[in-house]
Amino acid sequence: MSLRYGIQLPVQSQSTIYAETWEADAGPEDLLAVARTADRAGFAYLASCDHVAIPRRLASAMSTVWYDPVATLAFLAAATGRIRLLSHVAVVGLRHPLLTAKQFATLDHLSNGRLILGVGAGHVREEFEALGVDFERRGSALDESIDALRAALGPDEFPEHHGRLYDFEGLGQRPRPAQEQVPVWVGGSSPAAVRRAALKGDGWLPQGDPRERLPAQIARIRRLREEAAVEGPFVIGAITEPLYVGKPGWDVGRRTVAKDAEELAESLRAYRAMGVHQVQVRIRCRSRAELTDQIEAFGTEVAPLL
Incomplete structure (x- = not known):
């Protein structure tokens, strides 16, 4: 089986950990160009992050530039035809599952079934507190949110869920998702996140695991699923080191695989x-043009060898 490849969108989140300097002055046209190029180049998905607001204490590292993932992916859905749309990740515990389901069901409907719902627990305490959500219970909130979202994104016009945090029935929601079952990929690399992915998800999105740590994590996922007799396909993901196709001719950093x-x-x-x-994949670049050139080179030169 071929190795599939996706890309985190530039511009829409600008943490200093990974943002390139040109992104500070970029905007919608740049996002469109990158999305269309990735679509043509055979990339499996475009990914967009989720933060509602960043506190001052974290702004210098994380920045305050975090586009809304539903709005961003819907904007790009209309400009692309094949590529899937991944929230990597939606902090679903910040919102009621019916609200989350309404937004993402509409996105899946409008994109003709291209949504992958990536979910995570979140880590910014002030964000939870400002929205009146218990930060300490974010793990249990995510666990129940996944169950509630499975129901709310299912085929029933009047979904039903009864839990400790969320309780609803008899409330109709349309449009329904175009997919019979929206895939749910769970993000995170802590023991709790890996267990959650194995037992509740259709896939796993690690957060910064180096290569050498992945085999043990993958083995644990397989063991947990086997012990719990969880059946069905399961997608295991990885985030690569920064990449560059060819000889860059500029300092791309010692961790970059060029x-x-x-x-x-x-x-x-x-x-x-x-x-x-x-x-x-994460591609080092100094401009939008260099990024789109690199995406095209990856699709035409590297991808056929995978």
Whole structure:
């Protein structure tokens, strides 16, 4: 089986950990250009992050630029035709599941079934407090939210869920998702997040796990699913090191894997050998043009070798 590849969108989140300097002055046209190029280049998905507001104490590292994922992905859905739309990740515990379901069901409907709902617990305490949500219970809120969202995004016009935090029935929601079952990928690399992904998700989105840590995490997921007799397909993901196709001619950083197509493909095939199904690539670039050129090069030169 070929290794699938997706990409986190630039511009829509600008944490200093990964944002390139050109993104500070970028906007909608840049997002459109990147999305259309990735669609043509065979990328499996576009991903968009989720934060409602960033406190001052974290703003210098995280920045305050975080586009809304539903609005962003809906905007790009109309400009693309094939590529899937991933929330990586939606902090669903910040919102009532019926509200989340309404937004993402509409996105799936309008995009003809291209949504992948990536969910996570969140980590910014002030964000939860401002919205009146218990930060300490965010894990249990996410667990129940997944169950509630399964019901609310299912085929029934009048979904039903009865839990400790959320209770609803007899409330109709349309439009329904275009997909019979919207895939739910669970993000996070803590023991609790990995367990949640294994037992409640259709896939796992690690957060910053280096290559050497992935085999043990994957083995744990498989063991947990086997012990709980969880059946059905399960997608294991990975976030690659920063990449660059070819010789950059500028300082791309010591962690960046900058190689020709064959060497880069060989490096990425190692993920597939350890049990990864899809990788999220990070491409170093100095401009939108360089990024779209790199996306095209990845799709035409590297992808056929995966």
